[in-house]
Amino acid sequence: MTAVAGWNEEVAREIVTRLVALDGAMLPILHALQDEFGYVDPAAVPVIAAALNISRAEAHGTISFYHDFRAAPAGRRVVKICRAEACQANGCEGLLDEVRARAGLSPDVPGDDRLTIETVYCLGNCALGPSALVDGELVGRLDADRLIGLCANGSVEDAQVAAGETK
């Protein structure tokens, strides 16, 4: 993933101004802010509230409702690992246990500027699980080696090819 720019209120205002005329502009604005900065800085709350003519509490409440929006920057590599039923049936919990034991990596704990691992529920790859979305690219048929490699910034494409070679 490309490095995200630091918080910049001027850029944030430009984004909000560009999108505010949309009907139901809130989610498009929040996605655009997160795409730009890698997170939605709490400093964006008053900017959004003023532009949409809502209270700061309403703006904050909306942001915090959705799992997607982060309040702090993510790592350069973002691994969203599926832990829903179809991936459970293919052993995703055992896989995570193994990765935890071997590499000390767990989802949903604060990472560093290199790595963020998040739980998601279903990536729509239920016939080829366990799956993860790595920097926006889908990887199927994960095993512990490949997941650890991906967490260490390994090549997504290599992991996809290796998944395809898993019979």
Place this chain on the structure above:
Amino acid sequence: MSVRIFIPKDAAALSVGAESVARRIAEEAMSRGSAVEIVRTGSRGILWLEPLVEVETSIGRCAYGPVAPRDVAGLFDAGFLTGGAHALAHGAVETMDWMIRQNRVTFARVGAIDPVSLDDFRAHGGLAGLERAIAMRGADIVDSLQASGLRGRGGAGFPTWIKWRTALEASADQKYIVCNADEGDSGTFADRMLMEGDPFLLIEGMAIAGLAVGATRGFIYIRSEYPHAFRTMSDAIGVAEKAGVLGGSVLGSGRAFRLEARLGAGAYICGEETSLLESLEGKRGVVRAKPPIPALQGLFGKPTVINNVLSLAAVPSILADSAQAYAEYGVARSRGTLPFQIGGNVKRGGLVELAFGATLRELIEGFGGGTRSGRPIRAVQVGGPLGAYLPANQLDTPLDYEAFAAIGAMLGHGGIVVFDDSVDMAKQARFAFEFCAKESCGKCTPCRIGAVRGVETLDRIVAGVEREKNFAVLDDLNKVMTDASLCAMGGLTPMPVMSALRHFPEDFRRPPQRQAAE
């Protein structure tokens, strides 16, 4: 003349290396001086054979899969450009057993065409339904829908035509069509595959809905876990606008219909229709009490038809080929076809579109080939995280809405997740509550509090603490959640729990395990 090679760019195919395979084939063709044209398509849904490469030959499109980059040179050596024999060859894709046993209506084009080529779409029968709709009165379109028997494919199975008629008869200065593409149920991926493989079909269905009820604007709410579908859908909307399929005058009819794709933000509850509308409006995705129903007061308080991707995508063929033709598929009050999705621990997972009435066994054993692990099937969850867990002795249940309701289960969105005998059903039941606790919108008490209490109660049961008393608490909790929750999230969470308890009681009565010393 160059040989046409079809390689999916469906996210599932990409997840097992389709991009590298496409590049490797292009390089190999270049180095051998072979003239090829690579067309990127959706997936046929034969997911266990992905990446599945098809080559256009005189005997049809010959399929090879699963192809890895290291196989490519060998495929060229074997003459795959002319359909040559190879260990990965499956013959013409249209004659493969997996394909000929299906009733591909909604998914007829998925995997066959370039998803964002409007010419391809038209050449394969696209827009015929919309053209017919333009010449019809709104009420007649709704009548066709009624005659087809189409019921909501999102899971609830509510007759689609009733929503449409209600919105048609409402008078307002603005009406909306909203497509629910927040396909959050685990084990389902049909909406994703359709949006990535045949986005114009959904656009056509929504435009028909707009003409039918007098709505000039539409939104497709796509979950953020589907970035590929969002991109393909957005590209297709752009193409459709340029070509005049969407815009101020749909196909020159003088009637407007404009469409926007919007991205969700990781909230499962936003698949519930009123919560989705709140989210589209830019608010917390909190469920609304009904009435008022969305068909009368929906998006921004205006009359709104809100349907699932598969419901809207079924509409064009109903108009193009007649409602009767669609209704001939299926059984009893479940008419037409449902794209089933087979996933989890299964040997041959993928998408199988069938008329209602086949059995679960035909899908899981006939198509799926049993478990991937090779162990016996113990449980099958049908209909997503709110669907029942069924034991192996219920596999002969016919796949129709009423037959499933009769055994305390539901078809939902057609997702089927297979588990082998290593599954711990007490864990699965606990997960159902845990998921509800995490994803509840928090508006109603039975769901918000009940899910948390459910996790605690199951933990006590598993730990062997006052088991009989806690079974009574669990039973009570399930009744309250079922009867008193505002929407299906809280109302149906007891379904996986109670079905696990009913069919697999031994998993809840094991001797308690001592906590392992740290």
